Amino acid sequence: MSTTLIRDVRPLHAATTNVLITDGMITQIATDISAPDGAEIIDGKGSLLFQGLIDGHTHMDKALIGLPWHSTKPTSTITEVIANERQLRREEHIDAHQQSTRHALAAIASGTTHIRSFADIDTEWGLNGIRGLMQTKADLRDKVDIQTVAFPQSGMLIRPGTVELLDQALSEGADVIGGLDPSAIDRDPKGHLDTIFGLAEKHDVDIDIHLHEPGELGAFSFDLIIERTRVLGWKGRVTISHAFALGGVDHVRLGSLIEDLLDQQIAIMSHGPSGGRPAPPVEQLRRAGVRMLSGNDGIQDSWGPLNRPEMLKRAYLVCYRNNFRRDDQIEDVIDIITNASAEVLGVDDYGFAVGKAADLVLVEEENHAAAVVRSGEPWLVMKRGVITARDGVVA
């Protein structure tokens, strides 16, 4: 039996306390725990305690971390960006296993304990991305939990053979099926969504759809997704990522979409910056009780170099995009990158409570809101009671 006592840490909205961990689980939280014989003792030195941070939306297979600087090419459409990406992959021989490993290590060092990552699947790249990602998931399973999403980044119906590859990826163990702009990319919203939901039903997996479509076009896609979620009985198993349309419709349309999202327990992923487009109104969605998560999206990939692997920096960007200034607003975003994301990803053993996994992050800062704004770097990261990173270096 392994026992660890962390002394003198400050959880969000709670007084300084001690935490006892037994075999990877939190077994006691109290101010007066005496160390059992043989226990490892960690002096928290009054640090802030965060629950393990969750990156609920990223693309680990195609991160360019650790490679020479990639200058982003000018493009005018999303189709051009995607074509550039395929070209880069061909010319640079990107190794999805190596890149997703580099990405995972950077994430772990900055306090991330759970990730949902997409991996591109298309008729050129085949299953290289998802297989590389699944290998990384297996290699690092003691340090970070990775949920893998089979994702038709280049379109699906417009590239015959892609559906079969997605089906194969799910047979090989991909956890979630991804979709992409049913009208704007495939130009066949019914065909695209019927196929995605069909694959979800066949393999009994959750769904996560990238929806960049703006305004009423995006809202129409929402309608189709909601309708299928209801008919298939996939309530609570669907995420819509980016969901820019929620920021581009009038308040009456938004109100009725929110009612439908609540009714079908559909989650919304917002990563803050929206490339100059309207973005989901995070405060309104949260106040209504819409399930939410956030994520870093692609880190230093051919789409652009700006995204970083640190989830506290992501929380800052979500705050910035939504004009959140008050502590309670910043703390609500901390809830999005921890508890709310865990709920969407279906992580049962998550939480700072007795009986939950000891996925914990210690940061030396004044308070939790300050740690977000000053992008606090954790000095200690723990996964199921085992130290996975110290002072930014993975153990």
Ligand SMILES: [Zn+2]
């Ligand atoms: Zn994405």
